[in-house]
Amino acid sequence: MSKFKKKRGKAMPTISTASLPDIIFMLLFFFMVVTVLRQSELQLKVVTPEATELTKLDDKQLVNYIYIGKPTPKYVDIYGTAPQIQLNDKISKINEIPFFLLDHKKDIPEKKHGLITTSLRVDGEITMGIVTDVKTELRKAGQLRVNYSAKTRQRDL
Amino acid sequence: MADIAFLLLIFFLTTTEIVEEKGLLVKLPPWEDNRTEILHPPKRNVFSVLVNDNDELLVRGERIDLADLRARTKTFITNPEQLSTLPQNPRRAIISLKNDRGTSYATYLGVYNELQAAYNELWDEAAQERFGVPYSEELPIEQRRAIRSDIPLVLSEAEPTDITID
Numbered sequence: 001m002s003k004f005k006k007k008r009g010k011a012m013p014t015i016s017t018a019s020l021p022d023i024i025f026m027l028l029f030f031f032m033v034v035t036v037l038r039q040s041e042l043q044l045k046v047v048t049p050e051a052t053e054l055t056k057l058d059d060k061q062l063v064n065y066i067y068i069g070k071p072t073p074k075y076v077d078i079y080g081t082a083p084q085i086q087l088n089d090k091i092s093k094i095n096e097i098p099f100f101l102l103d104h105k106k107d108i109p110e111k112k113h114g115l116i117t118t119s120l121r122v123d124g125e126i127t128m129g130i131v132t133d134v135k136t137e138l139r140k141a142g143q144l145r146v147n148y149s150a151k152t153r154q155r156d157l
Numbered sequence: 158m159a160d161i162a163f164l165l166l167i168f169f170l171t172t173t174e175i176v177e178e179k180g181l182l183v184k185l186p187p188w189e190d191n192r193t194e195i196l197h198p199p200k201r202n203v204f205s206v207l208v209n210d211n212d213e214l215l216v217r218g219e220r221i222d223l224a225d226l227r228a229r230t231k232t233f234i235t236n237p238e239q240l241s242t243l244p245q246n247p248r249r250a251i252i253s254l255k256n257d258r259g260t261s262y263a264t265y266l267g268v269y270n271e272l273q274a275a276y277n278e279l280w281d282e283a284a285q286e287r288f289g290v291p292y293s294e295e296l297p298i299e300q301r302r303a304i305r306s307d308i309p310l311v312l313s314e315a316e317p318t319d320i321t322i323d
Contacts, residue, residue: 017159024162031169048180049263051270053277057178068262119180124263127210128256131265132317139188148266149180157224157267 044069049124050153062116064104069123083126098141121149202244204233204252210259210320230275247308255315276310
């Protein structure tokens with residue numbers, strides 16, 4: 001004469017999927033906030049070196065990117081294996097840098113021109129020759145704020 | 158509903174990338190067409206760092222490892238034993254960096270990073286000593302200026318050598 005009834009079905013109750021869209025939307029918004037739209041396809045292999053004394057680049061509007069590296073296997077036929085410079089979405093010559101800087105500058109209010117930073121994303125295996133040439137070109141163009149892009153180094157030297 | 162959200166999610170995952178927006182911030186010297194006269198500061202004030210095309214370091218005429226560079230730089234700047242071969246005070250210290258066109262970028266950045274790290278550590282120590290807080294962006298600008306005028310970072314980069322020419 002027990003007062004406790006036996007549970008009828010042994011089957012598990014189905015999980016409600018009503019909240020699934022909310023979860024997925026949350027994920028979606030998270031990704032939308034933390035990522036940047038890919039501006040251009042990278043035609044070079046760029047693995048930045050590691051460093052410890054890093055500063056963060058805040059305003060992405062004020063940053064322009066110069067990539068230096070060797071072409072990826074897909075582009076070796078066109079550009080060869082020597083290190084190349086990529087501005088926006090195409091491989092360029094060093095003398096195109098001033099125009100590239102001006103082109104980026106024209107969308108930025110004048111009072112913020114002093115804060116424009118050039119992010120140099122250079123492959124660690126590249127030799128300094130081409131990097132020096134780019135630096136010289138930047139100096140000639142008056143673009144002096146430069147950020148050497150690097151990853152955080154965890155281990156000791 | 159969830160299907161649509163999934164579709165959007167996957168679209169964003171494939172079209173975006175998480176970029177590490179971090180790096181060493183440096184200020185390049187302005188370009189001058191006519192070279193100004195070359196200054197020769199006293200030898201004791203100059204910390205010369207040469208990097209060759211084999212990524213080897215020569216610091217003040219001595220071969221050292223990259224791992225020792227930070228400590229060396231700090232000793233040079235502070236001159237704890239007041240040696241006559243090191244600068245009288247940190248204000249006079251000049252770091253001179255010269256590399257070859259064949260130096261690898263990773264080594265160059267490693268060296269630059271160590272030199273910057275030496276200064277960052279010294280600024281940190283000075284801030285701890287004077288204001289009891291670490292040196293950071295949160296520190297008022299006057300206090301940061303005070304520290305940086307006592308231990309200024311003077312880094313001069315020479316035109317790289319080119320081994321292929323000689």
